[in-house]
Amino acid sequence: MTGLRTAVRSDASCRDFGDDAARREAVRRRDPAADGRFVYAVATTGVYCRPSCPSREARRENVAFYADAAAARRAGYRPCLRCRPDGGTAAERHAEAVAAACRAIDAAEAEPRLADLAVGAGMSPHHFHRTFKRLTGVTPKGYAAARRAERLRDGLAGAETVTAAFHDAGYGGSGRFYAEAPAVLGMTPSAYRDGGAKARIRYAIAACSLGHILVAATETGVCAIRFGDDREGLEAELRARFPNADLAPGDAGFARTVAAVTGFVERPEAPLDLPLDVRGTAFQRRVWEALRRIPPGATASYADVAAVIGAPKAVRAVAGACAANPVALAIPCHRVVRGDGALSGYRWGVARKRALLEREAKR
Numbered sequence: 001m002t003g004l005r006t007a008v009r010s011d012a013s014c015r016d017f018g019d020d021a022a023r024r025e026a027v028r029r030r031d032p033a034a035d036g037r038f039v040y041a042v043a044t045t046g047v048y049c050r051p052s053c054p055s056r057e058a059r060r061e062n063v064a065f066y067a068d069a070a071a072a073r074r075a076g077y078r079p080c081l082r083c084r085p086d087g088g089t090a091a092e093r094h095a096e097a098v099a100a101a102c103r104a105i106d107a108a109e110a111e112p113r114l115a116d117l118a119v120g121a122g123m124s125p126h127h128f129h130r131t132f133k134r135l136t137g138v139t140p141k142g143y144a145a146a147r148r149a150e151r152l153r154d155g156l157a158g159a160e161t162v163t164a165a166f167h168d169a170g171y172g173g174s175g176r177f178y179a180e181a182p183a184v185l186g187m188t189p190s191a192y193r194d195g196g197a198k199a200r201i202r203y204a205i206a207a208c209s210l211g212h213i214l215v216a217a218t219e220t221g222v223c224a225i226r227f228g229d230d231r232e233g234l235e236a237e238l239r240a241r242f243p244n245a246d247l248a249p250g251d252a253g254f255a256r257t258v259a260a261v262t263g264f265v266e267r268p269e270a271p272l273d274l275p276l277d278v279r280g281t282a283f284q285r286r287v288w289e290a291l292r293r294i295p296p297g298a299t300a301s302y303a304d305v306a307a308v309i310g311a312p313k314a315v316r317a318v319a320g321a322c323a324a325n326p327v328a329l330a331i332p333c334h335r336v337v338r339g340d341g342a343l344s345g346y347r348w349g350v351a352r353k354r355a356l357l358e359r360e361a362k363r
Contacts, residue, residue, distance in 0.1 A: 053083035137311030221275035
């Protein structure tokens, strides 16, 4: 136990992080950037920690610095059970814990309780909830709801009954199921199961300066706005998505909606404010709502959008939500660009994205 008796002597091999004063300041700030560069040990507890450990600050004369965990162990110290200095960084541990929680949610027949997920992650419920949302962009409850919705959409097509599908998807009761189904499916569950049977979808295809554009709507609102090179291809896409729906040309009232969309393409002077009927995961809907707040003539990066929705690390997920956008223009994913200003991809072609942004900038 020599190391405990000589706690005030710092290990000379950790000088690559500067002097003891710099290391003490890093510990005082609980600086995560110092993790992996050195550890510190406390003589009165016999424990060594990461610089970012949230434990109470020790008296200066009781603290020793070591180059790494192995050096601290050789000096007779044991690892802190709170910051776990022998494992990966805090960020790595949090990512592993959240990934494990996602797997647990995926495998569970019923939605796991927050407290149980937190115990599995080795965190308090509050800390786990905050960490999960920071890393995934949604709460554990939101993630579970999105996975339920995915299982429902996948299961409805082959289910003998709607009741069997919602039980298999993990909905605990019919009340929750029927409350969430319209937002998840965009129509009644039975209609979705039958490929849109009994669902009435009006649509029209118009020519514009960027090719052709299809606009389709349910009784609730616009469910699709798509660019294409020809009418046949756009109509085939719509019929493939809803093979059994009652697809009908729009009436005179619907023509005004189509005119508003095509007019926006040519003169994008104000937001395209239409009632929408779009389905997606909880995360996708948050991204889409953020996109609708970007005004014509402005752009935002994927990182900007991720920050706005409170998930700054979910940049790739934001890009995926943009790519899944079913209603061009009404949800203006064309206004999202890379951090360096480059246009990146666009579901309906980068040339169309560039043209839309140039027109909006001129207006």
